[in-house]
Amino acid sequence: MFMINASSTSSWVGQTYTAAKTGRLVGVAVDVGAANTYHSLRVAVYDAGGGMPSATLGEVTLATGVSPLGNVLSFANPIQQTTGHKYAIVANYPDALPPSPATKEGTWYGSSVSDYVGGEPITSADGVNWNALSGVVTDLRFSTYVMPN
Numbered sequence: 001m002f003m004i005n006a007s008s009t010s011s012w013v014g015q016t017y018t019a020a021k022t023g024r025l026v027g028v029a030v031d032v033g034a035a036n037t038y039h040s041l042r043v044a045v046y047d048a049g050g051g052m053p054s055a056t057l058g059e060v061t062l063a064t065g066v067s068p069l070g071n072v073l074s075f076a077n078p079i080q081q082t083t084g085h086k087y088a089i090v091a092n093y094p095d096a097l098p099p100s101p102a103t104k105e106g107t108w109y110g111s112s113v114s115d116y117v118g119g120e121p122i123t124s125a126d127g128v129n130w131n132a133l134s135g136v137v138t139d140l141r142f143s144t145y146v147m148p149n
Contacts, residue, residue: 012127013108014090015140016048018118023146024078025058028089031141034065034106039093041065041106043073048088052122052130057087065093065106069141081146088122089142110140 030043041062046053058075067073081087093105110121121133121140 011096012090012092012124013140014046014053014088014122014124014130015108015142016051016053016086016088016119016122017116017142017144019081019083019085019087019144019146020118021081021146021148022083023081023148025075025081025087025144025146026078027072027074027145029069029072029143029145030067030089030091031069031109032065032067032091032106033109034093035104039065039096039105041067042092042094043067044090045075045079046088046090048086051086052132053088053090053124061094067091069143072143072145078147080149086119088119089144090122090124090127092127108140110138113138 032041042059044059045057047055047057057079058077060073060075091108096105116139122130123133124130
């Protein structure tokens, strides 16, 4: 698991993944719980062809701060993805309190075993500069929903 904080160290948390099939990404699921459920949770998919997130491809903002793994988040416009290309699913709380080292907003739960070799957990303080967390935490739980073209 990894905390999503309103701090300068991990305001944005994500998981990179390598697409297993070409098609239209119509939704994702993440396993995020919140300490402050009155904050909206934003989940976005980014192009990560260079290894880290770059361009936002689609996003959805929830009225609540939680999204269990069984909750499929659908995009207004499906995202075209290509087999073998790297993408990132990123979560943050855009309306959270100003940064504070002790402010915990939520937790993206993960596996205790790093068994997904197609990606890694990542974090950012600003949504632009990213750090890989390989060896620090295990993979975060997520699912993708792809329709063939």
